Amino acid sequence: MIAIHKNVQLQPILTKDVLVLQGLMQNIYPAAYSHFWEDDGAFYINNQYSELHILKELSQENAVYYFVLFNNEIIGNFRVVWGEKLSGLSQEKQVKLHRLYLHPNCQNKGVGKSIVSWLEEEASFKNYQIIWLDAMDKQEQAFQFYKKRGYKYHAHTFLDFDLMHVPFRKMNQFYKVL
Numbered sequence: 001m002i003a004i005h006k007n008v009q010l011q012p013i014l015t016k017d018v019l020v021l022q023g024l025m026q027n028i029y030p031a032a033y034s035h036f037w038e039d040d041g042a043f044y045i046n047n048q049y050s051e052l053h054i055l056k057e058l059s060q061e062n063a064v065y066y067f068v069l070f071n072n073e074i075i076g077n078f079r080v081v082w083g084e085k086l087s088g089l090s091q092e093k094q095v096k097l098h099r100l101y102l103h104p105n106c107q108n109k110g111v112g113k114s115i116v117s118w119l120e121e122e123a124s125f126k127n128y129q130i131i132w133l134d135a136m137d138k139q140e141q142a143f144q145f146y147k148k149r150g151y152k153y154h155a156h157t158f159l160d161f162d163l164m165h166v167p168f169r170k171m172n173q174f175y176k177v178l
């Protein structure tokens with residue numbers, strides 16, 4: 001367990017935790033994104049959080065998947081992919097912040113900030129130069145959150161999931177030079 005702030009801890013996710021992660025995302029994802037989808041996001045969750053896909057992401061050697069604990073309860077999760085590069089940026093040492101989701105009951109309490117600050121410190125310590133991430137254009141909360149932390153727009157793409165409503169498909173990439 002890694003204590004990153006008062007009341008906020010990180011617990012590396014292990015293969016035995018697949019069901020817990022699936023249950024958590026069944027709760028968290030629709031609260032933020034169901035309106036993006038014709039099926040409220042059921043296909044996306046079942047696909048991205050299938051046992052097979054989680055185990056594949058857990059087996060990636062350069063990545064770490066964490067549960068976020070707030071007041072000793074699991075309330076979120078995210079991945080860190082060390083060395084994954086953002087196309088178009090020249091810096092050698094880059095790290096991707098991936099799939100950061102916090103439970104709605106625990107949003108806007110500073111947990112996200114402590115995670116981003118922790119990762120920035122870790123990355124600086126390891127001499128990384130860039131942190132980057134993907135964020136959906138129509139998710140204003142995430143957009144403002146990263147903007148306030150000094151993350152800059154880099155580029156965008158459009159997701160091609162048939163079940164995603166067309167106006168919601170734009171995904172931005174944001175980065176910060178450390």
Ligand SMILES: CC(C)(COP(=O)(O)OP(=O)(O)OC[C@H]1O[C@@H](n2cnc3c(N)ncnc32)[C@H](O)[C@@H]1OP(=O)(O)O)[C@@H](O)C(=O)NCCC(=O)NCCS
Nearest residue numbers: 032100101102107108109110111112113135141142144145
């Ligand atoms: C986005 C998310 C990670 C942020 O974490 P959090 O713990 O809620 O954020 P914090 O409490 O640390 O900070 C919130 C900041 O965003 C700002 N913010 C949030 N929504 C905002 C909005 N609609 N407009 C302007 N600012 C907003 C707050 O003002 C605050 O900034 P400040 O304290 O510097 O003024 C979290 O809310 C979340 O998981 N949301 C749902 C899933 C999601 O969208 N994940 C992102 C995937 S890329």
